[in-house]
Amino acid sequence: xxxxxxxxxxxxxxxxxxxxxxxxxxxxxxxxxxxxxxxxxxxxxxxxxxxxxxxxxxxxxxxxxxxxxxxxxxxxxxxxxxxxxxxxxxxxxxxxxxxxxxxxxxxxxxxxxxxxxxxxxxxxxxxxxxxxxxxxxxxxxxxxxxxxxxxxxxxxxxxxxxxxxxxxxxxxxxxxxxxxxxxxxxxxxxxxxxxxxxxxxxxx
Amino acid sequence: xxxxxxxxxxxxxxxxxxxxxxxxxxxxxxxxxxxxxxxxxxxxxxxxxxxxxxxxxxxxxxxxxxxxxxxxxxxxxxxxxxxxxxxxxxxxxxxxxxxxxxxxxxxxxxxxxxxxxxxxxxxxxxxxxxxxxxxxxxxxxxxxxxxxxxxxxxxxxxxxxxxxxxxxxxxxxxxxxxxxxxxxxxxxxxxxxxxxxxxxxxxxxxxxxxxxxxxxxxxxxxxxxxxxxxxxxxxxxxxxxxxxxxxxxxxxxxxxxxxxxxxxxxxxxxxxxxxxxxxxxxxxxxxxxxxxxxxxxxxxxxxxxxxxxxxxxxxxxx
Numbered sequence: 001x002x003x004x005x006x007x008x009x010x011x012x013x014x015x016x017x018x019x020x021x022x023x024x025x026x027x028x029x030x031x032x033x034x035x036x037x038x039x040x041x042x043x044x045x046x047x048x049x050x051x052x053x054x055x056x057x058x059x060x061x062x063x064x065x066x067x068x069x070x071x072x073x074x075x076x077x078x079x080x081x082x083x084x085x086x087x088x089x090x091x092x093x094x095x096x097x098x099x100x101x102x103x104x105x106x107x108x109x110x111x112x113x114x115x116x117x118x119x120x121x122x123x124x125x126x127x128x129x130x131x132x133x134x135x136x137x138x139x140x141x142x143x144x145x146x147x148x149x150x151x152x153x154x155x156x157x158x159x160x161x162x163x164x165x166x167x168x169x170x171x172x173x174x175x176x177x178x179x180x181x182x183x184x185x186x187x188x189x190x191x192x193x194x195x196x197x198x199x200x201x202x203x204x
Numbered sequence: 205x206x207x208x209x210x211x212x213x214x215x216x217x218x219x220x221x222x223x224x225x226x227x228x229x230x231x232x233x234x235x236x237x238x239x240x241x242x243x244x245x246x247x248x249x250x251x252x253x254x255x256x257x258x259x260x261x262x263x264x265x266x267x268x269x270x271x272x273x274x275x276x277x278x279x280x281x282x283x284x285x286x287x288x289x290x291x292x293x294x295x296x297x298x299x300x301x302x303x304x305x306x307x308x309x310x311x312x313x314x315x316x317x318x319x320x321x322x323x324x325x326x327x328x329x330x331x332x333x334x335x336x337x338x339x340x341x342x343x344x345x346x347x348x349x350x351x352x353x354x355x356x357x358x359x360x361x362x363x364x365x366x367x368x369x370x371x372x373x374x375x376x377x378x379x380x381x382x383x384x385x386x387x388x389x390x391x392x393x394x395x396x397x398x399x400x401x402x403x404x405x406x407x408x409x410x411x412x413x414x415x416x417x418x419x420x421x422x423x424x425x426x427x428x429x430x431x432x433x434x435x436x437x438x439x440x441x442x443x444x445x446x447x448x449x450x451x452x453x454x455x456x457x458x459x460x461x462x463x464x465x466x467x468x469x470x471x472x473x474x475x476x477x478x479x480x481x482x483x484x485x486x487x488x489x490x491x492x493x494x495x496x497x498x499x500x501x502x503x504x505x506x507x508x509x510x511x512x513x514x515x516x517x518x519x520x521x522x
Contacts, residue, residue: 002330004372006372006379009292010288010292013291036410037472037477038469040411040414041415042465043415044414044421045422045458048425054440054446055442079411083415087412091258091261092326093323093383094326096291096380097284097287098287158343160343162334162341165337179444180450180451182451183451184458
């Protein structure tokens with residue numbers, strides 16, 4: 001779920017804008033300069049993947065994939081997610097334009113965490129890749145849900161109820177996302193394993 | 205023991221019936237839609253996914269209006285300030301004023317009603333959730349008005365929470381509606397060019413432009429793959445098999461996009477790409493551009509000032 005306009009206090013909205021812009025700059029710096037156009041093109045495919053709906057009983061949920069983006073892009077994930085969310089806000093009104101900073105933090109920070117952890121836990125075998133993919137796919141959504149709840153809570157104790165329910169609504173998505181991430185990682189491991197070696201990373 | 209300064213308004217249970225009847229209409233429409241969808245599913249024409257076709261951001265660009273003739277640089281900056289002002293309003297009547305201003309601006313910019321409706325529809329889930337949850341979960345403070353039904357004492361409908369949700373809904377819609385008059389009234393490349401002139405780093409502007417272009421390409425690709433999956437008899441269900449297929453589907457989408465990325469980049473280099481796209485637009489600021497920009501900034505500041513200075517007492521603490 002993305003935060004709409006007018007929910008967050010102005011100080012939080014503006015502050016998260018500043019932090020997000022700083023993180024975008026950092027993320028761009030961590031990407032090899034020539035590769036930025038490639039990150040942009042790959043971002044489009046993440047954008048499209050996040051529109052895919054998975055049925056859940058009588059309704060359906062759409063994938064958030066912060067974990068997968070982090071696993072595939074590493075440090076470049078933040079700029080990718082920030083751009084994707086900007087375009088989602090402009091094209092679909094998913095997430096308000098004044099809440100863009102908050103939404104970018106909500107999805108981008110979990111992606112960075114997942115990318116970092118995936119780098120350290122993936123090991124060399126298919127089984128370990130799949131396990132890491134499943135756990136981190138779930139972790140990505142969990143962290144995003146917690147960030148959402150925290151951001152809502154900055155608006156005051158009146159928002160505690162909404163924050164709790166938003167958190168609960170993330171639970172089925174965690175399970176679905178963990179499974180889909182595991183299958184995607186296993187597919188990529190078999191079909192194009194070099195994609196799992198965090199592309200576009202700047203050599204320090 | 206309940207705080208004595210909380211106003212309890214007891215309603216006869218008949219009210220619940222009235223509200224339920226009011227709610228029944230949208231539920232009926234929703235159920236009908238699901239029913240029709242599942243029926244079309246059964247006759248093996250599975251159009252189960254909602255239509256996620258991506259709207260063109262600048263579809264209304266070739267028209268003429270005060271917004272169309274406005275320099276995009278001023279448009280973006282002044283409206284961004286205005287949006288933040290609207291987002292900080294706290295009083296219900298002023299939220300309503302901002303909403304009406306947005307409606308007028310949409311009218312003035314000749315944005316098709318359908319486009320605006322789509323934006324509001326995208327918001328409706330979020331706002332609807334707030335409208336239902338906030339009144340029931342907001343902690344009761346002194347001065348609050350609670351609606352209580354005689355037969356359901358445990359459900360306390362807090363009018364302050366309802367007002368909070370209503371204000372958020374109005375502000376969110378007011379800002380969402382203004383997106384089209386800003387982004388939709390000049391061709392998207394021109395808007396991006398304006399961003400570059402506003403010292404947004406060139407690389408970021410180019411990334412937005414490339415991402416925007418390739419969204420449509422990959423969406424097309426994703427749709428073709430989905431068609432192929434359906435042709436092989438794939439049906440979305442709530443089971444592991446669906447999740448596995450979806451996982452592979454996403455993996456394939458990534459593989460194709462990464463492979464395509466290399467080719468796209470090589471093609472760009474072959475055509476002389478040197479980290480810059482040639483500019484498409486010339487910008488010349490005129491008096492009227494400053495005037496319009498000044499108007500929106502002033503409007504935003506006026507809204508904030510009246511929010512801080514005047515306090516309208518509404519009945520029932522709304």
